[in-house]
Amino acid sequence: MSKIPFTKMHGCGNDYIYVNVAQHPIDDPKAATIKWSDRHKGIGSDGLVLIGKSSMPEADFTMRIFNADGSEAMMCGNASRCIGKYLFGKGLTTKTEIRLLTLSGIKVLYLHITDDIVESVTVDMGEPILEDATQFIASRGLDMGTFVSMGNPHFVIFTENVDQVGETGRSLEYHPAFPQRCNIEFAHIEADGSIRTRVWERGSGITQACGTGACATAVAAALTGKAGRTSQIVMDGGTLNIEWCEDDRSTEGRFFQKNHVYMTGPAAFVFDGELEQ
Structure with missing residues (x-):
């Protein structure tokens, strides 16, 4: 060997x-x-x-x-x-x-x-991929969350109970609305404006963090008016800073593109x- x-x-x-x-x-x-x-x-x-x-x-x-x-x-x-x-x-x-x-x-x-x-x-x-996926999913009985693709599929649910990640996440990963299965995020807006998030990652189960999941959560929060374009996503394993860039800009010699998500x-x-x- x-x-x-x-x-x-x-x-x-x-x-x-x-x-x-x-x-x-x-x-x-x-x-x-x-x-x-x-x-x-x-x-x-x-x-x-x-x-x-x-x-x-x-x-x-x-x-x-x-x-x-x-x-x-x-x-x-x-x-x-x-x-x-x-x-x-x-x-x-x-x-x-x-x-x-x-x-x-x-x-x-x-x-x-x-x-x-x-x-x-x-x-x-x-760029996040939104298209009409949320309407597609709602037509199949899932209207409690927001669908965001970051190159892989995410379904973000804002809830008072992020600890339902195990039981609910397991069942939703294989829901018929997601023919390729799905990552499921459970998120709550905290008093300080940060977003507490727990993740059920397709193929792995509960994980300490998920980068694409943090991005999807930040985008979903902005889309639903729960947060602005910049968010702190607090996951089990640590905090990620996410910006959904509103305009083109240069910072420290690096170009940031409009509508791109930066983690x-x-x-x-x-x-x-x-x-x-």
Whole structure:
């Protein structure tokens, strides 16, 4: 059996196993994810992230992400922040602006560095996709929430009881209104204006945080008049700052696009190790 070096990282408690597949290819990512993500018999994680070199000039690196059940996801905001820290920390790039190719398109990572250490990362998550999905879902008996796609589907429910995430989230993930299943967010506007959010992530269950889920929650709050264009999303594992950009602007030499959602938050190394494939 071959040895596969890996790095365990987390973004606000949303933990994944990261492998540089440009150097160490994974034969069967689905099987590897299920085995390695097991919290009793494996390393324990919300899934597996594969980092590769891009063959496209428009992107610097690639990302594939698999949920703990082996299903492949389109994108993960927390994982993309961790990739930025991984690439810079491992000396794989000196760039502080990285273009990452995902199944949801190219995402731009802006690294915030202090003393040569990546302290936080801002991710251009792109434009939310709204279309008429909410009307479609309401016609199928789900009118208690707002549907927002951030490249993957989210259904955001504002409620006094965010702790229903387990029971209600499990049933809604597989609701007929969501033919590809769905991530479910339960959110509450706090007295200080922050938004307390708990997440049922499709394929993984309850997670400590979800970057795309935080973005979807912030967009849903703005759409329903519960918040402005900037929100603090307080999840089980930490807080993410989300801005749904209202106008084009430049900040510190970086261009922010109208209608794009920008997520800023931490990323942390946990440990390195080796796995048998």
